[in-house]
Amino acid sequence: MKKIYCDIKKCLGCGACEIACAIEHSKSKKLDSAMNERPLPIKRRKAQFVARGVAISTGCHHCEEAACVAACMSGAMYKDKKTGETKHDKDKCVGCWMCIMSCPFGVLTRQKEDKIVVKCDLCADRDVPACVEACPTGALFMGTFKEFKEQICNTP
DSSP states (O other), X not given: OOEEEEOTTTOOOOOHHHHHHHHHTSSSOSHHHHTTOSXXXXXXXXXXXXXXXXXXXXXXXOOTTOHHHHHOSSSOEXXXXXXXXXXXXXXXXXXXXXXXXXXXXXXXXXXXXXXXXEOOOTTTTSSSXXXXXXXXXXXXXXXXXXXXXXXXXXXX
C-alpha cells in the first residue's frame, strides 16, 4: 500500500506540510481565503521536533492492524479492503474520540464544531498529496515502504 513517509534526515520541521494540508482541506483551497473560513480548516499532519535537531512530519500511518478501527464503536473508522487505507466515515462518527485515544501515533484530530474526527485521507482527489508537494526539502514521500527505503538508501 502507498503511504506518506518522512525522511527525518531531510525534515526541517518547518510546517509547510501542515499549512498545505489545511489549505487542501479548506473550502476555498486558497491560503488567504482559508484564513477567514469558519470553522478554520484543520490540518491532518503534524510537524514536530522529536529530539534536538530532529524533526518529523507525521499523519495517519494507515496501520495494517489499526487500533483506531478496533476502538471505533460506530464503524466510522474502517479499513478499505481494496486499498488497505484506514478511512473515516464522518456520517457514522459519534464523536466519542475512542479512535483518538487508541492511536499510538497521536495523529487523529477532533473537529470540535461537528464533533467528528479528522484524519489524513492521502488527498484522495489528488495524484500527489498536498503535504508531499509542498515539502521544500523533499522529506515527504508517497509510495510503498520498499520504494521509500530505496529512495533514502540512494540519497547522498
